Amino acid sequence: MIEIERKFLVKSDAFKDKAYKKIAILQGFLNTHPNRTVRVRIKGEKAYLTVKGKTNKEGLTRFEWEKEIKKTDAHSLIDLCEPGIIDKTRYLVKSGKHTFEVDEFFGDNQGLMVAEVELKSETEDFEKPDWLGREVTGDVKYYNSQLSKKPFKKWED
Template identity: 65%
Template structure:
C-alpha cells in the first residue's frame, strides 16, 4: 500500500497518438491536509475513495489506500468536498514495461499537462518518452490537492 511514483511536465500532445486508453476524471477532496488527503474520484463510470498519507522526503513514496465505490455515492460525496474540484482527462501510454498516466487539466488548471509513472522502487529505471520534460515529483504545487486550492492559471510563474 505504499505508492511510489514520479511526476513530470509534458512538452507536447504527442502522447495522445500513443495512448491506448483515456478517461475523464472528476475529483474532489474531503480532506486536503498533506498528512492525510481523502479524495473522491469519478473515473469514467466508476467511483473511488482514496486516502493518501504524507510523502517522504523525495516526494516519491507515500501510503495509499483506494476502494471502488458506486459512482452515485461518489457523486454525492463530491458535493461534500472542499472547494476546487479537479477536472481532467487521463491518457494511458505504454512505455517499456510501465504505464505512464498523462493528465490534461481543464477549468482553472487548463494549460497544465502532467505525467505520472508508478514504480516498484525509487531507484527503478524506466523508458522516458521524448515528450516527458522537467521532473516535478518533489514540487508540492503539482499535487492535485494543491491544484484544487491553487489552480495552475493563478500561478505567476509555473
C-alpha cells in the same frame, strides 16, 4: 499499499497518438491536511474513495488506500468536498515496461499536463519518452490536492 511514483511535466501532446486509453476524471477532496488527503474520484463509469498519506522527503513514496464506491455516492460526496473540483482527462501511454498516466487538466487548471509513472522501487529505471519534460516529483504545487486550492491559472509566471 505503498505508492512509488515519479511525476513530470509534459512538453507536447505527442503522447495522445500513442495513448491506448483515455478516461474522463472528476475529483474532489474531502480533506487536504498535509499529513493525509481524502479524495473522491469519478473515473469513467467507476468511482473511488482514496486516502493518501504524507510523502517521504523526496516526494516519491507514500501510503495509499483506495476503495471502489457507488458512482451515485461519489456524486453526493463531491458535493461535500472542499472548493476546487479537478476536471481532467487521463491518457494511458506505454513506454518500455511501464505505463505513464498523462493528465490533461481543464477548468482552472487548463494548460497543465502532467505525467506520472509508478515504480516498484525508488531506484527502478524506466524509459523516458521524448514528450516528457522536467521532473516535478515532490513539488507539492503539482499535487492534485494543491491544484484544487491554487489552480494553474492563478500561478505567477
